[in-house]
Amino acid sequence: MARVTGALLTELPGTALRVVRVGGTVLGYALVFGPGALGARMRRRPWKRAGTCLSGLLTSLGPSYIKIGQLLSTRRDLLPARVCTELGRLTDATPPPRRALLESAVRAAYGDRKWPFAEFGWTPVATGSIATVHVAVTLDGRQVAVKVRRPGIGKVMRRDFRLTALAMGAMQRLPQLKSMPFKVMHAQVGGAILRQLDFDAERTALGSLHANLREFPWIRIPAPLLDLCTEDVLVMEYVEGLACTAPEQFSATARRAAARRVMSAVYEMLFVDGLVHCDLHPGNLYIQDDGALVILDAGFVIKLSERVRASFGDFFINMAMGNGPLCAEIIIESAASIAEGCDLGGFRAELAALVTESAGVRSSEFSLAKFAGRLFDIQRRFGLYPVPEFAFPLLSLLVVEGIVQGLDPKLDFQAEAMPILRRRNMPRVALGS
Structure with a gap:
């Protein structure tokens, strides 16, 4: 403090x-x-x-x-x-900065270096609260996407981070709220937000996603052009033909294949690599005509600790197998805090009932969002709070659930995870059971 x-x-x-x-x-x-x-x-x-x-x-x-x-x-x-x-x-989505501010920021980013662009589209093709994205052509004729951090946004967000740290520290002192992990939550959630300002970290994340997913030829991630990137500007390959395509424009077979590819990519990140893209909404995830997936914007990519990656994988596979008691133990062991007087026996019973009920439904009737909502409601009522880092894998899945359900409503989320879960080391579950 x-x-x-x-x-x-x-x-x-x-x-x-x-x-x-x-x-x-x-x-x-x-x-x-x-x-x-x-x-x-x-x-x-x-x-x-x-x-x-x-x-x-x-x-x-x-x-x-x-x-x-x-x-x-x-x-x-x-x-x-x-x-x-x-x-x-x-x-x-917010209005873009004035062109004069954008141009000043981009030119300042290159300082005394030679201006690297033959053409630069100052009207953004995408606008966010932290950055804008532009199309440009380099001096050697390559078409590129240029992500420009909003001028002054870093100072504003860092001040806000400090202010919210003080507010959460004060809330932590209130007797009725002392069991809630405000400080831990602020450090991890706030830290994830501030990292979206760090274009060096995003450039590294793009490279890591490239390396981790290279065995999937149907995943396309624009590579950063390292010699053109600066602290405030991220220059990447430009991907042609990106458009938010409605699911009905694909055949039923293509939709099913695309849904499985999306889930394979997400599960590989979650359960194998531990490097999770938490923002795969339709503006960052595209399906091309040949069935390839294009993943953009690595600003909100989180590296899970080995403990959280393993715990989340253990929880997911035991949920799929209907092993409610072990799911409950995993949640208890990984909790950030447990309220004084928490009825752990009652928590175990309710969570086990939820897992058993969910494992018995047909795939078309299973909703991850509803399951997560009921899980969180149980945790809140019993005063058992998970580590904030546990929210990031769920966030990744919840963001893509809507896309996947639109492609293939009958996709079995749990069954699709099993081949990937079986490839990783899982000492806490008997796979043959």
Whole structure:
């Protein structure tokens, strides 16, 4: 806490202005929506507008808070399902910076180096809260995609990170909240958000994804052009013909093949490599006419610790096999914190019942989102909180579930994972059982 406070003091003027803006926005929302929330609480009823209000507030606060909201939408162990649903609708699409700012930022990124582009499209082809993407042509005639970090966004997000660290530290001191792992969650979730500012890390992640998935010839990941990348600009191969294609434009056979390819790629990341792309929405995952998958934007790629990778794999395979008791033990052993007086026996019984019930349904009726929601609800009620890092594998699966269900509603998520799970070392499950 002292280090965070010291960092705030060194940037006092900018931080003070940010505090005023954030505080003013929060106060405005409190004045508008506070009476309704208070009335619902007095009537002991859920406030139906909680999710909408929180989503609007985070959008008004800016990119740091939008990213936090997107991640919190997966934490149904901490928040009610209706709130998570609203947060899941958050989008980070914002208007692009003025051309003058963009051009100044890109030219400054190359400094005294020779300008490397024969042509540069200053109108972005994609716009996010952290960066914009442009099409350019290099001096030697190669068409490339250029990702440009928004000018000044780094300072804003780092200040927000320090402010939220202070807020979560204060919340941790409240008696009714002391069992919740706010500090750990902030360090890991906030750290994942800040890493999206690091184009060096993204360039490395692109290279690692290339290497890890090279055995799949039907996966295409644009390679970075190392000699043209800078701290603020990421230059990659340009992939032709990308378009958000509706599933109905493919044949039934092609849709089924594409669905299995998507899941094979995601499961390889989760259970074998431990390097997980957590943002495979339709803007970052494309299916080409020849059936190839194109994966873009490695800004939100997380390296799982070996402990989390192994625990998540063990949980998933035992869930598929209907081994509820072992699933419960894995969750308990990997928990970040367990509330004082937690009824572990009751938790084991409820989780075992959920796993048994889910293992018995037909593949077309299994919903990962519903399963995760019920799992998180059980954890919240018993006061057993998983490590925040556990949210990233689930986030990856939940993001792609909608795409896969649109391609092949009958795909068996659990069965598709088994061949990959069997290839890794799993000492905690009897595969022959």
